[in-house]
Amino acid sequence: MKICGIVAEYNPFHNGHLYHIEKSKEITNSDIVVAIMSGNFIQRGLPALFDKWTRTKIAIQNGADIVIELPVCYATSSAEYFAHGSIGILDSLNVTNSLCFGNECEDIEILKRIANVLFHEPDEYKRHLQSELKKGNSYPIARSNALKVFLKKEYNEQILSNILLDSNNILGIEYLKALLAFDSPITPYSLKRKGGNYNSTEIYENICSSTAIRQMFKSGNISPLSNVVPENCANILNQELLHGRSPMFIENFEKEILYEIRRMSPEDLTSILDVTEGLENLIKKAENECIEIDNLINTIKSKRYTRTRIQRILIHLLLGIKQDIVENNKTSPQYARVLGLSKNGEKALPYIINNSRIPVITSVNKFLKGNINESQKQMLELDILASNIYTLGYQIPNFKKTNLDYTMPIIKED
Numbered sequence: 001m002k003i004c005g006i007v008a009e010y011n012p013f014h015n016g017h018l019y020h021i022e023k024s025k026e027i028t029n030s031d032i033v034v035a036i037m038s039g040n041f042i043q044r045g046l047p048a049l050f051d052k053w054t055r056t057k058i059a060i061q062n063g064a065d066i067v068i069e070l071p072v073c074y075a076t077s078s079a080e081y082f083a084h085g086s087i088g089i090l091d092s093l094n095v096t097n098s099l100c101f102g103n104e105c106e107d108i109e110i111l112k113r114i115a116n117v118l119f120h121e122p123d124e125y126k127r128h129l130q131s132e133l134k135k136g137n138s139y140p141i142a143r144s145n146a147l148k149v150f151l152k153k154e155y156n157e158q159i160l161s162n163i164l165l166d167s168n169n170i171l172g173i174e175y176l177k178a179l180l181a182f183d184s185p186i187t188p189y190s191l192k193r194k195g196g197n198y199n200s201t202e203i204y205e206n207i208c209s210s211t212a213i214r215q216m217f218k219s220g221n222i223s224p225l226s227n228v229v230p231e232n233c234a235n236i237l238n239q240e241l242l243h244g245r246s247p248m249f250i251e252n253f254e255k256e257i258l259y260e261i262r263r264m265s266p267e268d269l270t271s272i273l274d275v276t277e278g279l280e281n282l283i284k285k286a287e288n289e290c291i292e293i294d295n296l297i298n299t300i301k302s303k304r305y306t307r308t309r310i311q312r313i314l315i316h317l318l319l320g321i322k323q324d325i326v327e328n329n330k331t332s333p334q335y336a337r338v339l340g341l342s343k344n345g346e347k348a349l350p351y352i353i354n355n356s357r358i359p360v361i362t363s364v365n366k367f368l369k370g371n372i373n374e375s376q377k378q379m380l381e382l383d384i385l386a387s388n389i390y391t392l393g394y395q396i397p398n399f400k401k402t403n404l405d406y407t408m409p410i411i412k413e414d
Helices: 015-028 052-061 079-092 108-120 123-134 139-150 157-165 167-181 210-219 231-242 250-263 279-287 293-300 307-319 323-328 343-355 364-369 374-392
Strands: 003-008 032-038 066-070 098-103 187-192 336-341
Touching: 003 015, 003 079, 015 032, 015 098, 015 187, 032 052, 032 079, 032 343, 052 066, 052 231, 052 336, 066 079, 066 343, 079 167, 098 167, 108 139, 108 157, 108 167, 108 187, 123 139, 139 157, 157 167, 167 187, 250 279, 250 293, 250 307, 250 374, 279 293, 293 307, 307 374, 323 374, 336 343, 364 374
Parallel strands: 003 032, 003 098, 032 066, 098 187
Antiparallel strands: 066 336
């Protein structure tokens, strides 16, 4: 049995994702695709547009065989930690033969070279990085500039600039770096994305980015949706809209986030993941000036602290994700929690369970009642809390249910 791993958010699923799944199976000659998917909160520091079970159902109906939830402490973190968690799960399953990720760069060897520099951090590169940080640049910009200087003898600066400007390329580099960190036998493959880049709002024939689709939902004009997502996906999303369960935006949690900021002292804020370098003071200062979440983010962000980083901090604040959970889980994820299975995925699951180095969770209730360690308990309880808080964002009271992680069954192919 050949198993290919992919990492996704499906926020929401679109024709580009369908292409990715189909081509991943083809170019890796795999029988099974395991998708590591963010849960109810995502890497850009936002709630997922649709809940994790809805997105799992769509993924299973469109070619994914097994959907495994990326724990929220990884899913809402930096690209480095996001990739570390995702690759950590795929590697720990101990059966994953390949990884296929989408990006804008057709030459995976350049991505491997950059990943190698970032993993080993030669002294010369570190000197360039410190120099860039002293100029007041944000860490991503400082790292990009340092890489361009360090690798200028090997690659054209414009080529490097184009690679390092794209979010998917950056994630691909982090996946490759994580494979090095785990000394993983997984073979990486890169797949050129079709259509626009990650942040593009343009529609190219029947493909556009998730960003473009989220903008449709934000504006209330979803008439182009049926052209850019599979038919079964459009049907499911329209049902969610009809029943008033989605879409979900960070504004849905405005009061809760502002409450947490007002409740906490600057010292309390320093315990929250990613609150460093005096950001606690900037957050408290902005609190005095802002009563709307978008205004708050715009007031705090700067050349050094990007909007995405501020959003992630606010989500960490909302969920109570603290610095110590990163320290406790730097080595590897603690489990693989199954959200969905195709018919082929059901057949492959016993093989995966028997070979995995980490527990494979098919029942949250049974797992918590078993013999688990404190790190596993802490991480899973945080995932459960994330779901409980996510449902608070629904506008209809009947949907504000708690403990869905205990009651929702694994999504299976019809």
